[in-house]
Amino acid sequence: MSSARLHAPATGPAEVFAALGDPTRLSLLANLSDGEARSITKLSADTHLTRQAVTKHLHVLQQAGLVSRARIGRESRFAYEPAPVGTAKAYLDMVSAQWDDALSRLRRHVER
Amino acid sequence: MSSARLHAPATGPAEVFAALGDPTRLSLLANLSDGEARSITKLSADTHLTRQAVTKHLHVLQQAGLVSRARIGRESRFAYEPAPVGTAKAYLDMVSAQWDDALSRLRRHVER
DNA sequence: TAAAAGAGCAACAGAATGGTTGCGTATTCG
């Protein structure tokens, strides 16, 4: 019944990869992957960027479903969301599987 | 030493993810992941894009080390290169590993 | 209650992306 995205936007692999394709976002995610939720200013402290810039990066990550946001009092805390990383790994596994298949087929053919 | 990039530019994870972060490039790679090297016009045939556009995408993939180029007569064939996909998977595994660690630590703490 | 802290929103500028068209060059084929 088309529950129309509850939390995870069910985004395609390309969007996830694109979200991961930036050093700043990658380090933000690495920062959050310990399970601790952090506020924006907290996350900005580890950066040479403005709070606004970090905010935008966090929005990109959130759009890809890689992090979730929760407003706590006057601060909004971001937390790592594991699902999309699984999706991405699954996609990469598909690609390497096809490659390995081709390789073994080739081997078999060469070795008769 | 300092062999100054022979074939694989030894690119960081972010650049690989960025290269994967586009539907067109993703399908190009999926197309090539069967191990067959293909020419640009051949690859362009499966697309609604111009040959030039596909060429640019292939350059991005090559820059990230995901494909290699070889000039054969008047055509240049592109072939899938498996290494960067391994790098990307390794990075994602690192992230999920840290997450799993945090989860199990939390569990242990909660269950005393 | 007044100040400080945390954040959202909007406008803006510069750089990078994604795509096109046009043209020149090398290679293959009739």
Add this chain to the structure above:
DNA sequence: CGAATACGCAACCATTCTGTTGCTCTTTTA
């Protein structure tokens, strides 16, 4: 040889991305 094929290069355009600054709003705290 001449035509067709495959490609490279450069210019160009529109759009998106990245980052900044300025202002306002809410929540905490002294």
